Amino acid sequence: MHSGHLLLEEPIRMASILEPSKASFFPAMTKIVGTLGPKSRSVEIISGCLKAGMSVARFDFSWGDPAYHQETLENLKAAIKSTKNLCAVMLDTVGPELQVINKSGNSISLQADAFVVLTPDQEKEASSELLPINFDGLSKAVKNGDTIFVGQYLFTGSETTSVWLEVSEVKGEDVVCVIKNSATLAGSLFTLHASQIHIDLPTLSDKDKEAREFLSKLGDLSQTQIFAKIENIEGLNHFDEILEEADGIILSRGNLGIDLPTEKVFLFQKAALYKCNMAGKPAVVTRVVDSMTDNLRPTRAEATDVANAVLDGSDAILLGAETLRGLYPIETISIVGKICAEVKISC
Known part of the structure; x- marks a missing residue:
């Protein structure tokens, strides 16, 4: 062996990489x-x-x-x-899935730094200012500064179709949040995930x-x-x-x-x-x-x-x-x- 050189066995032959893949x-x-x-x-x-x-x-x-x-x-x-x-x-x-209900099915545009309220009142229409959810215990589970994510099929990786919220205030059963990124929510149902928070469902x-x-x-x-x-x-x-x-x-x-x-x-x-x-x-x-x-x-x-x-x-x-x-x-x-x-x- 040449001094200063260490010979290691190749785990994969480079030439074999170029061989055609098996058909089935x-x-x-x-x-x-x-x-x-x-x-x-x-x-x-x-x-x-x-x-x-x-x-x-x-x-x-x-x-x-x-x-x-x-x-x-x-x-x-x-x-x-x-x-x-x-x-x-x-x-x-x-x-135990938390969901935002958008009865109209219309797209909802959310702007960074604006406020949006999460409410358990499912009779209300979803809008840029208000998102009805299927759970009435969220206000008891979260506190100021907590992180909540909302999106269709929970975070595709695209920040334009999912939104990151930070809890700003709890008002009775409603949770007021600051919107952290601009996004457009499309569809009639979005998943909601409260990060590192126990949800009693x-x-x-x-x-x-x-x-x-x-x-x-x-x-x-x-x-x-x-x-x-x-x-x-x-x-x-x-x-x-x-x-x-x-x-x-x-x-x-x-x-x-x-x-x-x-x-x-x-x-x-x-x-x-x-x-x-x-x-x-x-x-x-x-x-x-x-x-x-x-x-x-x-x-x-x-x-x-x-x-x-x-x-x-x-x-x-x-x-x-x-x-x-x-x-x-x-x-x-x-x-x-x-x-x-x-x-x-x-x-």
């Missing part, structure tokens, strides 16, 4: 969960998603009525039959209990598993106890990215995936290719993020807005699948 991959390695919704509920699109590698279809019950989801489920069954691709079904319960909503009762009527539930979604500091603090009871864990990085400091999210991801792997329980990572909601290709950082999640021990990648209301649901599943396959081949 075995989808049972890393599962891809696709959320079915407005842009992905037709038999045709679902069939394309199945062929592209979707192995679990997620139904998000925090929006839409049961009839809407039942129709989507029937379309999924038809797509499975025609493509002969098996697919599991995931029902995501409503849970039951884990299972009435809607959730109806779903459980309905499942019970179907008889043996031994094949129905319950995955716990970790999305705030409470989930982090009780992670070991939750892991012991749950059949699997979903790391909801969109919410976690709000409750935790940005620079801490990767630490929690690595620690949680390690614990799940050691316990032999499936771990699912969310919010990986947000930019594909509107674009045909992910960013380089997102592509690397998918690969690193698999390398860290993630058993599945969950796609939310990207397939629910994104412009390219099939392409998103295909690209995420190719990245996951490449990781497995390279390891």
Whole structure:
């Protein structure tokens, strides 16, 4: 060996990177969960998603009525039959979700440094000055200086479609907030997240209990598993106890990215995936290719993020807005699948 030089074995041959990717991959390695919704509920699109590698279809019950989801489920069954691709079904319960109700559905423009009032009076119309919410205990839970986030599909990463509020004053049941960034909220329902604050709501909503009762009527539930979604500091603090009871864990990085400091999210991801792997329980990572909601290709950082999640021990990648209301649901599943396959081949 030449003095002063250290020879290390290459983990990957550079030449091998330029070799063509395998034409097909075995989808049972890393599962891809696709959320079915407005842009992905037709038999045709679902069939394309199945062929592209979707192995679990997620139904998000925090929006839409049961009839809407039942129709989507029937379309999924038809797509499975025609493509002969098996697919599991995931029902995501409503849970203790805080929401802003915008009955008119008109866009709401919020300006930085202005004030907006969060009120539990749902009879009132949503406007730039007033946002009705589905919870009457917010005024008791927050104090001056606390942080609240509001947005459709909680923070796509675009500061123009989600708003950051700071509590200025509590007036009875109303919470007066200073708007920290200018934004336009579009749609009839927005998620509200109070950062690092305990919200006294039951884990299972009435809607959730109806779903459980309905499942019970179907008889043996031994094949129905319950995955716990970790999305705030409470989930982090009780992670070991939750892991012991749950059949699997979903790391909801969109919410976690709000409750935790940005620079801490990767630490929690690595620690949680390690614990799940050691316990032999499936771990699912969310919010990986947000930019594909509107674009045909992910960013380089997102592509690397998918690969690193698999390398860290993630058993599945969950796609939310990207397939629910994104412009390219099939392409998103295909690209995420190719990245996951490449990781497995390279390891």
